[in-house]
Amino acid sequence: MAKKVKQQAVSLKVPQSHDETVEYIAEVGRLQRERERIQAAMNDEIAAIKQRYEEQAQPIGQDIKQLSEGVQIWCEANRAQLTNNGKVKFAQLASGKINWRMRPPKVSLRGKEAIIDACKQLGLTQFIRTVDDINKEAMLADQDKATKIQGVSITQVEDFVITPYETELEEVA
Incomplete structure (x- = not known):
């Protein structure tokens, strides 16, 4: 018995003439430019979103920096106690x-x-x-x-x- 071979139908637009080929190429160019416009719009939105969140996070980053510096000052002043007189490098x-x-x-x-x-x-x-x-x-x-x-x-x-x-x-x- 012969094996049945199933193939998926191909649904490609194939130009049928020289003029149609020229039109298809022009359409590819138009679609590429449209895609580039969409990508540019996306990047503009991403940039605005990124800036908005960076502005929100900036004061929090300053708070973290100040708290961290304060913790470091206290830890340096109490380093001997925290590190068991330098036997360890952590607490x-x-x-x-x-x-x-x-x-x-x-x-x-x-x-x-x-x-x-x-x-x-x-x-x-x-x-x-x-x-x-x-x-x-x-x-x-x-x-x-x-x-x-x-x-x-x-x-x-x-x-x-x-x-x-x-x-x-x-x-x-």
């Missing part, structure tokens, strides 16, 4: 967790050519890449020597983070 409070994080150290350079010359004169070629560029990774690995070079400073910044506890409402059936 669990009733409403959330605070912690201090050290960012990785970073090398800052002023006067790159002078630093390269200084490294060569001091015999610290491990701080120079073969393309005559400063090897910041090597400076981070040997910070004591690197900071003796004029123009080199190594800084590290500590971030203060507040993580409020959050819960979700339970759905009751």
